[in-house]
Amino acid sequence: GDDADGATVEAGEPDPGSLPSTVVPDDEKTPFDVRHLIEGVCDAGTFLEVHARWAKELVTGYARLDGRAIGVVANQPKQKGGVLFVDSADKAARFINTCNAFNVPLLFLADVPGFMIGKAVERQGIIRHGAKMVSAVSSATVAKISVVVRKAYGAGLYAMAGPAFEPDACIALPGAQIAVMGPEAAINAVYYNQIQAIADEAEREAFVAAKRAEYAADIDILHLASELVVDAVIEPDELRAELIRRYAEAAGKDRCFSERHNPITPA
Known part of the structure; x- marks a missing residue:
């Protein structure tokens, strides 16, 4: 039934045709429409x-x-790989x-390779705009739950309310990866000179595979x-039930952290 402020109405059911286990591809590079995941949760x-x-x-909505x-x-x-740009950070x-102003709890569904890099976005002020998003996430006092769907790399993890900002819960699906960057990019960046120095192609591939496996073990989600x-x-299909329980628990938390709120928002 309705509560006093109308925040809760009669419970609905998720879309049976959008089960998270069927809409989220295993391969992190395979695009999918995150709106189907939202309908399924x-x-x-x-x-x-x-x-x-x-x-x-970036998709936002109630x-x-x-x-x-x-x-x-x-x-x-399915749009630009989910990379965060200047406009998406502002959005x-x-x-x-x-949501914070009107006391609406937040759900973050993270599947992000990070913020965009390059001269063009740096000229547009990607750092300042990204800081606005990170500032909004860190200063929001409503219930926040972050779900790492497949990956959360680099500053994208912070922007999507990752563990560093102590959300009410940070949940991951079984295939999720949290890291500075993906195994492929990380090994290419760190061991570039060593990789290039190996003349034999089979030996080079073996070296790269071993280093990637080592890196993957360090960022293993169960670890x-x-x-x-x-x-x-x-498990993906248990996500909805888990979120319902977590929000119910978060509803009883005392959120009167401070009587004064004077955010210095990045310009």
């Missing part, structure tokens, strides 16, 4: 997208989860601040869970 038909035609590499109103911030892998910052970097590793 939230109450079907309740997702109201905000700024749908602007900065499409939805209901078991009748409870939430704000969703999700990377969109996220505004949406997160709006990170054992060190409490992430709070839980959840």
